Amino acid sequence: MDSTKDIVNKINDQYNMLSKGQKRLAAYIMDNYDKAVFLTATKLGEAVGVSESTVVRFAMNLGYKGYPEFQKSIEELVQGRLNKIEKMEVTYGHNSQSQILENVLAADAEKIKYTLEHTDGKAFEQAVDTLINARKVYIIGLRSCAPLASFLGFYFNMLLDNVLLINTNSTTEIFEQMLHIDKDDAIIGISFPRYSMRTLKALEFANNKNAAVITLTDNIHAPINLYSSCNLVAKSEMVSIVDSLVAPLSVINALVVAICMKQKEKVITTLEELERIWDEYQIYNNDEMNYLDSRSIEEFGLGDRNE
Structure with missing residues (x-):
């Protein structure tokens, strides 16, 4: 019996x-579980018209150790029964637009904090x-992960010698682009729920060709980790029709900075050459950000190449 059904069966x-009061509690929870999940024992009692102690006894009569464990079971019921729009209504339905902004930004900050605390250094x-040591680096991230893969590919092309961003909607074309991948190469696969089967198959193919497989996903047990030798995990779920990509993007930023610091000389030479090309061919207006201004050099610790 799974935990989502457990509380219903127990009731x-x-x-x-x-008792009569506990039966009123049972009826309220069955009809309003989406609201009950946010209520303390005191508030739930007030909503039904019973005491806090009656709520606690009710939870314990159902076999729970206390109210917190009982409430967790309601949370699992909510997760199993509400679709994403309904969950958004429960979470944000009574908020103003500015409160929604505050709540989403606060939730994103929590995801970065969680990712930092649980990261595998x-x-x-x-x-x-x-x-850095790979002969060629392949990058794959499809559907909602495509922007992350594209961002990573943009900067990796500045830092590494041979980078291929796999960007296609055809499984056949994916394998055609990966045809020559081998043990000297590396691939980084990005996949968050709902997980892409094409990304999974691409990493399986790379693994079978003995390439180094790196993954960026939301969970150590995510499907793509079946084929990886190096797992990077970033929290992504949120109450919305979309996933939060803030923490994954922070991990990508960290990869870019770390590679910069490992190859200071090469990075400075590359950026100087890019500056020359951008200036010669007027790629940017004069008011565009300068990639090699003195402040950026100090911030990233590139310093004087002669030091």
Whole structure:
């Protein structure tokens, strides 16, 4: 019996043995579980017209150790029964537009904090070394992950010698672009729920060709980690029709900075050459950001090449 159904079955099994007040609680929860999930024991009691102690006894009569465990079971019920629009209504329905902005930004900040606290430093260092030493780096991220892959590909092309961004909607074309991948190469696959089967198949192919496989995903148990030797994890879920890509993008930013610091001389030479080309061919207006201004050099610790 899965936990999503557990609370419903427990209420049904125990219903005839419940007191009148507890039966009112049971009815309220079955009809308003989307609201009950946010209520403390005191507030739930007030909503039904019973005491806080009656709420706690009700939870314990159902077999829970206390109210927190009981509330967690309601959360699992909500997650199983509400679609994304309904979850958004529960979370944001009574908020003003400015409050929605505050809540989403605060939630994104929490995801970065969580990712930082649970990051695997050794895996990150392994990823940086693998990417630098690879003969060729392949990048794949499809559907909602395509912007992350494109951003990573843009900067990796400045830092590394041979980078291929796989960007196609055809599985056949994916394999055609990866035809020559081998043990001297590396591929970084980006996949967040709902996980792309094409990304999974691409990493399986790379793994079978003995290439180094690096993944960026939301969970250590994500499908693409079946084929990876180096897993980077970033929290992404949010109450919305979209995933939050803030924490994954921060991890990508960290990869770019770390590779810059590992190859200071090469990066400075590359950026100087790009500046010359941009200036010669008038790629940017004069008011565009200068990639090699003195402040940027100090911030990233590139310093004087002669130091």
